[in-house]
Amino acid sequence: MKNNSSYLRLGFIVAVAWMALIGLAIDGFCGHEEGVKALFQQAMGPWHDPLAATIAGALPADITQVHETYNGRPFWTQTRKDKVTRFKCSQCHDGRTVTAENAAAVAHGDIVLDHGGAKPLSCFTCHKDNPRDQFETEKGVTIDMDHVYELCGQCHFRQKSDWIGGAHGKRLDHWAGQRVVANCTSCHNPHSPVFKKRWPATYSLPLDEP
Amino acid sequence: MKPLQPSCSTTLSESPDADKTRGRRDFLKGALQLAALCGTAALTGCEPGGRFGLQWQEFFKKNYRLMTPLEKEATVQRLEQLAKLRRGIDIHISAAEPVKEVLFGYAFNLTRCEGFMECVQACVRENNLDRKSKTQYIRIFELEPGQMSPESGNGQYFHEVPVNGHFYMGIQCFHCQNAPCVKACPTKATWMEPDGIVVVDYDWCIGCRYCMAACPYWGRRFNWNEPYVPKEEITLKQHYLGNRLRSRGMMEKCTFCIQRSRDGQLPACAAACPTGARVFGNLLDPDSEIRFVLKHKKVFRLKEDLGTEPKFWFFVD
Numbered sequence: 346m347k348n349n350s351s352y353l354r355l356g357f358i359v360a361v362a363w364m365a366l367i368g369l370a371i372d373g374f375c376g377h378e379e380g381v382k383a384l385f386q387q388a389m390g391p392w393h394d395p396l397a398a399t400i401a402g403a404l405p406a407d408i409t410q411v412h413e414t415y416n417g418r419p420f421w422t423q424t425r426k427d428k429v430t431r432f433k434c435s436q437c438h439d440g441r442t443v444t445a446e447n448a449a450a451v452a453h454g455d456i457v458l459d460h461g462g463a464k465p466l467s468c469f470t471c472h473k474d475n476p477r478d479q480f481e482t483e484k485g486v487t488i489d490m491d492h493v494y495e496l497c498g499q500c501h502f503r504q505k506s507d508w509i510g511g512a513h514g515k516r517l518d519h520w521a522g523q524r525v526v527a528n529c530t531s532c533h534n535p536h537s538p539v540f541k542k543r544w545p546a547t548y549s550l551p552l553d554e555p
Numbered sequence: 556m557k558p559l560q561p562s563c564s565t566t567l568s569e570s571p572d573a574d575k576t577r578g579r580r581d582f583l584k585g586a587l588q589l590a591a592l593c594g595t596a597a598l599t600g601c602e603p604g605g606r607f608g609l610q611w612q613e614f615f616k617k618n619y620r621l622m623t624p625l626e627k628e629a630t631v632q633r634l635e636q637l638a639k640l641r642r643g644i645d646i647h648i649s650a651a652e653p654v655k656e657v658l659f660g661y662a663f664n665l666t667r668c669e670g671f672m673e674c675v676q677a678c679v680r681e682n683n684l685d686r687k688s689k690t691q692y693i694r695i696f697e698l699e700p701g702q703m704s705p706e707s708g709n710g711q712y713f714h715e716v717p718v719n720g721h722f723y724m725g726i727q728c729f730h731c732q733n734a735p736c737v738k739a740c741p742t743k744a745t746w747m748e749p750d751g752i753v754v755v756d757y758d759w760c761i762g763c764r765y766c767m768a769a770c771p772y773w774g775r776r777f778n779w780n781e782p783y784v785p786k787e788e789i790t791l792k793q794h795y796l797g798n799r800l801r802s803r804g805m806m807e808k809c810t811f812c813i814q815r816s817r818d819g820q821l822p823a824c825a826a827a828c829p830t831g832a833r834v835f836g837n838l839l840d841p842d843s844e845i846r847f848v849l850k851h852k853k854v855f856r857l858k859e860d861l862g863t864e865p866k867f868w869f870f871v872d
Contacts, residue, residue: 511844
């Protein structure tokens with residue numbers, strides 16, 4: 346019995362040592378990356394963009410600087426207030442009772458609220474009585490409508506962090522120069538944010554036919 | 556215009572001892588060609604700036620990589636003049652060099668693509684692709700969860716998208732760092748530029764389609780017929796290695812819209828995508844969007860085991 350267990354112990358030690366050796370070998374020979382991955386992983390310094398000056402002249406006017414940065418770099422997004430046709434809200438919603446007939450249907454009848462799935466949102470999840478012309482987070486922080494990503498990001502925080510880095514959302518026009526990205530509501534209708542089914546823009550023929 | 560046979564180019568090579576090695580047969584061949592062409596020229600009227608003179612000079616130009624900046628400028632001007640004479644359009648062809656410290660990379664979000672194919676349409680229009688044979692650089696495949704390769708997907712879907720329980724995968728030239736098509740080309744008509752774009756010198760391509768057979772990603776397209784683009788739909792901003800008008804018997808492929816990307820613009824597909832599934836940028840810029848995706852997302856490349864090192868990643872949210 347005693348012999349058996351000492352053999353076992355010896356075997357165990359040998360096995361562990363062998364695995365450690367293999368581990369070291371893998372680290373030593375295969376630890377470094379090759380190919381494209383090595384190329385870009387070595388490029389850590391900031392890139393000095395030679396195109397920035399020419400692109401700066403071609404930037405759209407309706408952009409605003411985002412209150413967030415990625416890697417300490419500022420970026421810009423599309424403004425939204427100028428695209429809301431009935432802005433400012435307080436033109437009608439000024440605290441008095443609206444007396445016009447069917448006013449709600451006439452002013453906002455086109456809005457279909459389909460946001461939140463099984464737990465649908467209401468108008469008042471985002472729009473508040475006070476302030477009328479801004480949004481307000483659940484914490485009570487007032488948000489300008491141009492910075493609507495701060496409102497959406499309360500629930501969609503994962504999408505927001507992807508958007509800040511560039512994995513969610515869409516950069517506009519240029520890959521170089523000042524980074525300008527689409528705002529949340531540039532692409533998504535906030536009242537029914539899922540993209541609707543539609544026909545594709547074109548179609549493909551089989552590849553192997555000349 | 557391109558040389559009729561590879562031997563023409565060797566006859567006219569620039570090496571100093573070309574005269575010594577030129578055989579009697581080559582000399583006779585050249586002399587005959589010259590005589591024939593001069594005869595035609597005499598018949599058609601050969602003024603130096605005329606169509607024939609331009610075609611003549613185009614016929615004997617060098618491979619793009621061997622041209623000096625002045626020669627590049629000259630051929631670009633000739634092509635612009637020829638387009639004016641042949642089709643009556645004012646195109647602008649650029650020979651812009653790669654931007655320094657740039658290596659282009661692309662990422663495709665499989666979660667976000669809904670199969671709307673706006674990218675395909677934008678690409679066809681931007682790159683002056685043949686409308687008759689419906690040539691497309693980009694293919695979108697409809698796949699079911701669990702499928703990982705477009706080979707098992709549906710590349711010819713035509714119905715309302717997105718279909719529940721399906722995802723969409725876009726395939727185009729992946730601009731491999733270790734590109735098999737470049738190795739296969741017998742005339743060195745295709746190569747990788749310093750900014751990572753694999754390009755074709757259309758005038759140096761002999762149309763053998765070896766590269767098409769070598770590409771494991773179905774990235775290359777061949778012009779079986781003279782491509783047809785309606786005059787009013789021709790994209791006038793062109794690049795020598797990009798979307799300039801091709802003719803029959805030439806190989807072509809996605810160039811990451813070299814005429815746009817070297818000016819800092821996004822390729823047409825990335826600019827047209829309505830869902831933001833396409834990310835394009837500089838791999839050597841640690842703050843770029845493409846580097847964010849590679850750092851923070853689960854990415855993979857197609858057929859990575861082949862060692863072709865494509866610069867095109869797929870990722871999921």
